Amino acid sequence: MVDEDALLPWGDELPEALLDLAVPHEDVNELVRLARRLLRDPESRALLARSVGALVRDIGVVGAQQEPPDVPDGLGEAGRLFPVLVLLGCLPHTRAYHRGREVPADIARRTLADLGRHLAVHRRRHGNAGLVAPYWLRWHFRGELYQLGRLQFQRARLGRRSGEAVRDSGLPFGPGDPCLKVHVPDFRGPLTAEACDASFALARDFFARHYPDEPYEIAVCDSWLLDAQLARYLPADSNIVRFQRRFTPAYRATEPEDRTAVSFVFGDPDLPVETLLQRTAVERAVAGHLLAGGHWYCGHGWLVL
Numbered sequence: 001m002v003d004e005d006a007l008l009p010w011g012d013e014l015p016e017a018l019l020d021l022a023v024p025h026e027d028v029n030e031l032v033r034l035a036r037r038l039l040r041d042p043e044s045r046a047l048l049a050r051s052v053g054a055l056v057r058d059i060g061v062v063g064a065q066q067e068p069p070d071v072p073d074g075l076g077e078a079g080r081l082f083p084v085l086v087l088l089g090c091l092p093h094t095r096a097y098h099r100g101r102e103v104p105a106d107i108a109r110r111t112l113a114d115l116g117r118h119l120a121v122h123r124r125r126h127g128n129a130g131l132v133a134p135y136w137l138r139w140h141f142r143g144e145l146y147q148l149g150r151l152q153f154q155r156a157r158l159g160r161r162s163g164e165a166v167r168d169s170g171l172p173f174g175p176g177d178p179c180l181k182v183h184v185p186d187f188r189g190p191l192t193a194e195a196c197d198a199s200f201a202l203a204r205d206f207f208a209r210h211y212p213d214e215p216y217e218i219a220v221c222d223s224w225l226l227d228a229q230l231a232r233y234l235p236a237d238s239n240i241v242r243f244q245r246r247f248t249p250a251y252r253a254t255e256p257e258d259r260t261a262v263s264f265v266f267g268d269p270d271l272p273v274e275t276l277l278q279r280t281a282v283e284r285a286v287a288g289h290l291l292a293g294g295h296w297y298c299g300h301g302w303l304v305l
Helices: 013-020 025-039 042-056 078-100 105-112 114-126 160-168 193-210 228-232 239-244 258-266 281-291
Strands: 145-148 151-157 178-183 218-223 248-256 297-304
Touching: 013 025, 013 078, 025 042, 025 078, 025 114, 042 078, 078 105, 078 114, 105 114, 105 145, 145 193, 151 193, 160 248, 160 297, 193 239, 228 239, 258 281
Parallel strands: 178 218
Antiparallel strands: 145 151, 151 178, 218 297, 248 297
């Protein structure tokens, strides 16, 4: 049970906590005002406590389906930032979990600072503070996902199709076995081979050291960056093509993911195709392919750590 009277830092501690999470400076004052207003209202405070409790229940358990209560329409504009306050309320529980696993302070800090990056993504798309995918960050605050250099690694289990592909290769792993999901965040600079090498080396050491009870030998990636069509447009030595070559294809997706590609490259999935800029090789590839009537798909691949 989450204590309603100890949900969020008060006074000068609140903006300090937000800055520790890399919350953009222009969003701090709005969040501080909202937090103080909601915590003075008994119903809002109770909802916040229930939401925090839902996310930290069974903290650290892989794949636990913990969804917070729906944000009521009555909160109005406050509903846009309510998920940020829920994550802030999770912070003491997350830090306690990290301490229990002896997660280094710098890794914990960079992992949770992804909150600020997601606020920046929302502001780029909508022009105000908020989260495009409000509870995507639950994996970070539940100890399931870590930022390790350029890449993020999420504790998970092999799904049916990826697990079957791994097993069919002759390896002694299959559906339901532990794996690490690899995520490629934006606003982190180029996806260089050297940066990826360093991230995978960090992941091997980090999980062996801090999760010795969970042997991770397989990593998977589900991303439009693994769409094999990109290799038709980009040089063989480009960062994206070199990233693709790390993975063995698991299966081929059949549902187009055009909006995903446009979102990650241009910042807004709803931009009309004919307005997309074509300044870089990736922009020319994504836009040109769509203008020619093609589609982009999510690629699914795996590798041995």
